[in-house]
Amino acid sequence: MRARHSFAWLVTLIVLLTTASRAAALSSIDCTESTDTGYSSGNAFPIQVVTVDGKKMEKESANAYIVMAKAADAAGVTLKVVSGFRTMAEQQYLYGCYVNCSCNSCNLAAKPGYSNHQSGHAIDLNTSSGGVYAWLEAHAGSFGWKRTVPSEPWHWEWWGGGPGGGACGGHPKGYLDTASCETVAGWAQDPDAPNQAIDVHVYFGGPAGAAGAAGVSVPANDHRADLCSAIGSCEHGFDLLSPFGLHDGQPHAVHAYGINLGSGANQELGSSPKTLTCPPKALSGYRRHVTDPTSYEAWGFSDFFDRAPVTDVAIDALAEGAPWPAKPELMIAEGGGAVYQVDGSHRRHVPNPAAMDAWHFSWSAIQTWTPSKVAGLADGPALSQRPLLVRHSSGAVYVVDALAPDPAPAPGGTAGGGGSGGAGEPGTAGVAAGGWGGGTVFGTGGADAEPTDDESVEGGCSVSGLERVPVGWSAVWTLGVAWAFARRRRV
Ligand SMILES: [Zn+2]
Known part of the structure; x- marks a missing residue:
């Protein structure tokens, strides 16, 4: 995983260097990530930060910012980040300045642990520069940025929204919610294209690339009402039938990966891996x-x-x-x-x-x-x-x-x-063990069955092939076939 991320960063940096030489006035961004400690309502949490204009910024906010900064640059307005993510020590210092009116122009500062500069959502911009505030007032909203402190025209916050994208490449995010004897399900979304469905690759029997692990691709495009407000877009659910082939009473690891769009890299979903353990099927009929x-x-x-x-x-x-x-x-x-x-x-x-x-x-x-x-x-x-x-x-x-x-x-x-039952019956001649109905897990087996840039990111797929799961029935619902059915799963 580590090596792959480094590779993605390298690519990003090359892109940035190329971009930087073209437009020197644009905010500079270094996508090298580090983990810091953020605070929200006084509670600490790990936060991924990158560097913009020499200031630490939470990664997703930085992506949203750089997309906005490019648009401003194209309009002849140069945005700069004056203050970004703050550590607890930095916020304590600024809070001291504020309460004692001893430094930082006595500017308002939130109580340490409660500033949105600590939660990663807030930045201060160079609104004293010509044209900057007017441009922000007219356009920042369409990039998801809002002015939130009446007395501080320089203070802007991002809580999601905007077109997506950004130089530091959002990795797909999501969760593997379930791996049961009925279904394997979850959701995934790529922040680079937040309204677009992405594929999820589910590997059974080990992580991607592991010997014996079998991979299946499924589109994460099912409607899930709970996602609409949680991630701002609803059609990102996926589910697969639990594979009967693994219903043998033994535990099987289930790994799920969001397949990246744009920059960034494929990412194992939250709560992955899970373990599937299902009893052998009881037969009747x-x-x-x-x-x-x-x-x-x-x-x-x-x-x-x-x-x-x-x-x-x-x-x-x-x-x-x-x-x-x-x-x-x-x-x-x-x-x-x-x-x-x-x-x-x-x-x-x-x-x-x-x-x-x-x-x-x-x-x-x-x-x-x-x-x-x-x-x-x-x-x-x-x-x-x-x-x-x-x-x-x-x-x-x-x-x-x-x-x-x-x-x-x-x-x-x-x-x-x-009377044709039992071994050696007509029609089974030539159907030796290892032939059809046995042998390889997937009919499309072979390394070349794995599409896109998957190999570089998931470490290859040398063992298993990949089975394309049909797009859900919702896609064909528009055929208008009159249909008597008990329930609609994915409306
Ligand atoms: Zn601020």
């Missing part, structure tokens, strides 16, 4: 043979997310149902209603949009059927909320499903696939 790799692929099944490690004994204990359909076939009756998966002579209700996502279904694949054609199918049990697959040591892969097989066929019939 019927095992339905996925007859070949083509079918497995047509369904978009994921070994990692969909297939639970269970014993042969547990698989053999399930009665065998009809072979799993070769490919998904989705339909909706003319005039609207529920979306169904066609399953042989049955229709299976897809219970909600979350199930649509979890089953890897494509909204554009939904066909429209005449009501009479729909009525020609028997109503089977609704599809489960997400697929559950198992793999026998013989190599046979099954979907565990609620649909009972049709009654035994008349002699010579073919329905039900009865």
Whole structure:
């Protein structure tokens, strides 16, 4: 981590040096970070500071300031920071000047521990220079800066807002809130582009780059009402289904990283890593043979997310149902209603949009059927909320499903696939262990599956590939498909 940050700083400094030579009048900024002790309402907290015009400034405020200073510079107005972040000792000195009227022009100073110069939000600017105050009064608000002390025209504060960006590159921030047997969820935002969604890379089994760690990319673009006021923008949540592949009773580390936009570097999210420990899946229903790799692929099944490690004994204990359909076939009756998966002579209700996502279904694949054609199918049990697959040591892969097989066929019939159970059944020839449905965690495996500049920041991805998680259903909601579902997750 350290080495990567140094690298990012170096890049930033080069950018700054280039910029500085172009516009010497602009505030100078040194993005080398250090940690100091800030105070808010008398309480100490660690604060990241950089240097602007030779003064220490809290990093995010410094970014917001430099964006504003550049705009002022373009308008021919030169802003300078006269006072920035203050340590406790500095505030004690200024407070002494104020109460004793002995120094600092007897200027007002807040009680030590209570100044916003100590919380990192306040700076004093060169408002006595020509044009500076008038420019600030007209424009500072659009950069998130406010004048807050009536008697001090030089004192300005930043508490968020403005266009984002800034020379010192905000790293993504956020939290890995949950890693449970149902979901892996949290939020992430990049201060360089506060209203834009970023990707989050979730690694299971170790940090990014660790041997055996499996990475998944998910867009952090879900609406989360709690974020609107907390970070000033709402669409930054992410969630993944808990991978059945790790439901083995063992603990698995879960690391989440915000993927950086603009300057800065990818950043492990707060509360990461977490530990996922889930019991082996209990199986019920019927095992339905996925007859070949083509079918497995047509369904978009994921070994990692969909297939639970269970014993042969547990698989053999399930009665065998009809072979799993070769490919998904989705339909909706003319005039609207529920979306169904066609399953042989049955229709299976897809219970909600979350199930649509979890089953890897494509909204554009939904066909429209005449009501009479729909009525020609028997109503089977609704599809489960997400697929559950198992793999026998013989190599046979099954979907565990609620649909009972049709009654035994008349002699010579073919329905039900009865009698084909067990090892060596037709269709599994050539499906050796390590072939499809086994082996690599991700179908897209390989180092080159990791996009962007990730390697340099997360230390590479030499082991695992990366699985692109489909964008949430909200993106396709505008298709206007009439949809009968129980709840909307991401409105
Ligand atoms: Zn001040």
